[in-house]
Amino acid sequence: MGCLRRIxxxxxxxxxxxxxxxxxxxxxxxxxxxxxxxRGSDSVGLDPALETDGxxxxxxxxxxENLVTYAAGTTEVIPQLARSWDVGQDGRHxxxxxxTDVTFHDGTPFDAEAVLxxxxxxxxPDHPFHKPAAGTYSYWKDMGMDAVVADMxxxxxxxxxxxxxxxxxxxxxxxxxxxxxxxxxxxxxRHGADYFKNPVGTGPFRxxxxxxxxxxxxxxNEQYWDRPADLDRLIFKYVQDPxxxxxxxxxxxxxxxxxxxxxxxxxxxxxxxxKLQTQPGMNVGYLAMxxxxxxxxxxxxxxxxxxxxxxxxxxxxxxxGLAVPAINPIPPMMWSYHDGISGYEHDPRRARELLAEADLxxxxxxxxxxxxxxxxxxxxxxxxxxxxxxxxxxxxxxARIVTLDWATYLDKVFDGQHGMCxxxxxxxxxxxxxxxxxxxxxxxxxxxxxxxAFYKSDVFHDLLVAARRSTDVxxxxxxxRRAQEIVHxxxxxxxxxxxxxxxxxxxxxxxxxxxxxxxxWFRSVAFGP
Amino acid sequence: MTAFIxxxxxxxxxTLAGISVVVFLMIYLVPGDPAQVMLxxxxxAETLAALRQELGLDQPFHIxxxxxxxxxxxxxxxxxxxTHEKITVEIFQRFPATVELTMAAMLFAIVGGLSLGxxxxxxxxGMVDYLSMTVATAGISMPVFWLALIxxxxxxxxxxxxxxxxxxxxxxxxEAHTGLYVVDAILAADLVALGDVLRHLALPAITLxxxxxxxxxxxxxSSLLEILGEDYIRTARAKGLSPLIVLLRHAVRNAFIPTxxxxxxxxxxxxxxxxxxxTIYAWPGIGRWLFLAxxxxxxxxxxxxxxxxxxxxxxxNLVADVxxxxxxxxxxxx
Numbered sequence: 001m002g003c004l005r006r007i008x009x010x011x012x013x014x015x016x017x018x019x020x021x022x023x024x025x026x027x028x029x030x031x032x033x034x035x036x037x038x039r040g041s042d043s044v045g046l047d048p049a050l051e052t053d054g055x056x057x058x059x060x061x062x063x064x065e066n067l068v069t070y071a072a073g074t075t076e077v078i079p080q081l082a083r084s085w086d087v088g089q090d091g092r093h094x095x096x097x098x099x100t101d102v103t104f105h106d107g108t109p110f111d112a113e114a115v116l117x118x119x120x121x122x123x124x125p126d127h128p129f130h131k132p133a134a135g136t137y138s139y140w141k142d143m144g145m146d147a148v149v150a151d152m153x154x155x156x157x158x159x160x161x162x163x164x165x166x167x168x169x170x171x172x173x174x175x176x177x178x179x180x181x182x183x184x185x186x187x188x189x190r191h192g193a194d195y196f197k198n199p200v201g202t203g204p205f206r207x208x209x210x211x212x213x214x215x216x217x218x219x220x221n222e223q224y225w226d227r228p229a230d231l232d233r234l235i236f237k238y239v240q241d242p243x244x245x246x247x248x249x250x251x252x253x254x255x256x257x258x259x260x261x262x263x264x265x266x267x268x269x270x271x272x273x274x275k276l277q278t279q280p281g282m283n284v285g286y287l288a289m290x291x292x293x294x295x296x297x298x299x300x301x302x303x304x305x306x307x308x309x310x311x312x313x314x315x316x317x318x319x320x321g322l323a324v325p326a327i328n329p330i331p332p333m334m335w336s337y338h339d340g341i342s343g344y345e346h347d348p349r350r351a352r353e354l355l356a357e358a359d360l361x362x363x364x365x366x367x368x369x370x371x372x373x374x375x376x377x378x379x380x381x382x383x384x385x386x387x388x389x390x391x392x393x394x395x396x397x398x399a400r401i402v403t404l405d406w407a408t409y410l411d412k413v414f415d416g417q418h419g420m421c422x423x424x425x426x427x428x429x430x431x432x433x434x435x436x437x438x439x440x441x442x443x444x445x446x447x448x449x450x451x452x453a454f455y456k457s458d459v460f461h462d463l464l465v466a467a468r469r470s471t472d473v474x475x476x477x478x479x480x481r482r483a484q485e486i487v488h489x490x491x492x493x494x495x496x497x498x499x500x501x502x503x504x505x506x507x508x509x510x511x512x513x514x515x516x517x518x519x520x521w522f523r524s525v526a527f528g529p
Numbered sequence: 530m531t532a533f534i535x536x537x538x539x540x541x542x543x544t545l546a547g548i549s550v551v552v553f554l555m556i557y558l559v560p561g562d563p564a565q566v567m568l569x570x571x572x573x574a575e576t577l578a579a580l581r582q583e584l585g586l587d588q589p590f591h592i593x594x595x596x597x598x599x600x601x602x603x604x605x606x607x608x609x610x611x612t613h614e615k616i617t618v619e620i621f622q623r624f625p626a627t628v629e630l631t632m633a634a635m636l637f638a639i640v641g642g643l644s645l646g647x648x649x650x651x652x653x654x655g656m657v658d659y660l661s662m663t664v665a666t667a668g669i670s671m672p673v674f675w676l677a678l679i680x681x682x683x684x685x686x687x688x689x690x691x692x693x694x695x696x697x698x699x700x701x702x703x704e705a706h707t708g709l710y711v712v713d714a715i716l717a718a719d720l721v722a723l724g725d726v727l728r729h730l731a732l733p734a735i736t737l738x739x740x741x742x743x744x745x746x747x748x749x750x751s752s753l754l755e756i757l758g759e760d761y762i763r764t765a766r767a768k769g770l771s772p773l774i775v776l777l778r779h780a781v782r783n784a785f786i787p788t789x790x791x792x793x794x795x796x797x798x799x800x801x802x803x804x805x806x807x808t809i810y811a812w813p814g815i816g817r818w819l820f821l822a823x824x825x826x827x828x829x830x831x832x833x834x835x836x837x838x839x840x841x842x843x844x845x846n847l848v849a850d851v852x853x854x855x856x857x858x859x860x861x862x863x
């Protein structure tokens with residue numbers, strides 16, 4: 001029986017230990033000014049030039065700064081580590097005048113050499129850090145920077161010059177993107193292949209700890225050159241399951257979260273302790289028709305499909321109303337958006353007429369491809385595909401749904417193996433070029449193609465190239481509006497929706513604003529009434 | 530016995546070599562390449578080519594396989610495509626979380642399962658028997674995600690006794706020595722941290738331990754019932770031994786062998802990670818990591834993870850075999 005007594009004693013001790021933590025469920029209270037932000041994935045890495053995933057960027061947003069950044073609520077470019085800049089007459093020579101009162105978190109002074117290091121390692125093939133030990137500078141390549149930039153140099157400590165191959169308007173916006181963040185050359189040299197987990201920038205928070213798949217801890221940068229952050233610590237916690245994330249927020253164990261599931265939106269709206277934030281997202285979800293395959297080479301068929309799809313019903317049923325039906329490829333919040341285009345009405349009768357004109361009065365058989373993975377612009381791809389399938393059936397188009405996992409899907413869709421496919425895009429820098437050129441230009445229709453409609457229009461291409469070369473916003477606006485009219489008439493896509501960005505916070509968190517680029521900046525966030 | 534163990538350990542090498550090659554082939558033949566997944570919508574011809582070259586995917590098959598085997602022989606598992614991190618580091622960062630959770634779950638399952646099974650066998654046909662076997666059947670058939678959510682709703686939301694997810698609260702900072710937070714908290718002599726860590730461990734361990742508990746309970750009951758009907762038990766009773774001594778010293782020890790097999794199997798499975806439990810409780814273990822690696826076609830990571838799990842599985846079963854002999858001296862290995 002002595003054995004039994006010992007077991008009892010151990011059990012009591014265990015209970016006591018469990019109880020002694022009781023009441024500290026929330027872990028961090030407002031008084032500690034520790035903010036815990038829950039998200040659905042861990043970061044991949046914290047070297048902003050190597051990463052392409054949003055969860056890495058979210059953390060980098062608070063660690064690093066760029067020469068330029070975007071103003072709150074818009075994609076207007078404003079100074080950050082550069083005080084100002086001049087552009088030469090030819091639009092090719094950009095001179096940046098840098099701040100001289102900035103140091104990196106490791107004490108390294110910020111100067112033109114650091115800028116040359118951060119951008120130069122991506123650009124110069126003979127740079128000692130041009131070949132990272134793991135990963136590749138995907139964004140630099142993806143944004144076409146190798147073709148845009150001709151040279152760069154540090155003139156003196158506070159002057160940095162970039163020479164372009166030819167005038168390029170979206171270039172300045174690119175400099176505000178995460179991949180152009182300025183990092184400490186000392187830290188990169190010291191950590192080499194392991195820099196991605198030892199990040200050093202100039203931002204309002206510095207890196208403290210990363211427990212993989214668990215949490216990333218940042219602390220306030222006391223030496224920040226501008227007004228320091230209010231929070232002592234900022235913790236990004238990885239909680240994969242959306243319902244658990246919501247329960248954590250409700251319980252107060254976390255103070256904020258993003259990527260809300262539509263089913264919790266109403267509950268959050270009605271909860272007095274929580275607040276919902278929304279922002280028209282800089283994204284588009286679309287249905288692309290492969291113009292290399294009949295019958296989609298016929299514009300009447302493509303227009304018929306446009307008339308067949310009921311976008312309003314998609315928004316109401318699968319986005320909890322947190323999206324707007326799309327008319328153009330670019331979202332309505334972006335400059336140069338063409339609000340004169342009214343879009344194809346949901347009109348099954350008109351669709352049937354158009355099909356009859358194309359000698360397809362009995363409809364046709366086709367494949368509708370869809371991915372399994374939810375994306376920011378498409379939270380429930382499978383169900384959306386079924387709804388589109390039903391819409392198409394109404395006008396006689398018999399679509400068979402083909403579902404593939406994300407890896408295989410992209411592989412085959414970029415190779416043009418589909419008839420119709422759903423896909424989407426989230427904008428990077430707020431420039432219309434970043435939607436129209438990347439997704440619909442004829443140069444993007446080379447396999448593996450991002451232009452998955454394989455739409456090839458010379459008129460459209462010429463307009464986009466002209467808009468790239470001009471730095472006059474009024475003129476660029478005119479060109480992009482014309483480009484949108486052409487896409488509308490040619491109808492390579494059914495633009496489906498622009499999904500709204502969402503985030504939810506505890507009621508006592510103030511100062512957070514969702515940004516069109518998806519950036520999550522916490523410098524101005526504080527607890528308070 | 531030593532020769533037996535050595536022979537079993539030697540068998541590990543060809544087994545693991547076979548597993549490696551099969552996994553390599555499987556990953557290689559499955560459509561969708563890692564570069565594509567990593568770049569997502571953003572992949573274009575140039576970035577794809579650059580990344581494929583970087584990952585060595587542009588090399589012919591036999592070269593890739595050769596590199597892989599060469600690296601493996603030198604103990605180098607390479608770096609993960611997805612996370613740029615060394616595979617060994619990735620594994621050592623996550624495996625302690627899995628070990629801790631497995632230990633706690635198995636403790637719950639073994640203590641609970643043996644007690645339920647023994648009580649049911651002794652009180653066969655009684656109220657307790659029916660009740661505990663109903664619990665056991667329910668435990669086996671319960672979907673894990675459902676059980677996890679119910680436990681969270683009951684014990685973390687409605688009655689806020691325990692935390693909802695994670696391994697420790699945001700306010701706790703622990704020096705990572707072993708990665709087993711319970712051990713780290715004890716090493717740091719930090720009682721608050723220890724309490725916090727144990728509280729975080731409770732719900733995931735119960736969730737993960739419920740199925741093994743049910744299996745162990747049923748196995749214990751049936752094998753104990755069989756033994757209790759044996760002649761030597763009647764003899765022991767006839768000698769006048771107390772019922773408790775008969776049960777513990779004569780019956781349970783002999784009835785334990787099939788149960789031990791079940792425990793070893795369950796232990797092996799759990800060490801491979803538990804994707805659903807890890808996902809719901811935001812538990813940073815090996816299961817989810819491996820799952821994401823498969824989705825990303827991160828085959829170096831998959832390789833490393835599968836090798837680890839296979840090794841552990843074989844070792845756990847070896848330990849079980851050795852324990853058989855210790856429990857029942859009639860079993861000898863030649």
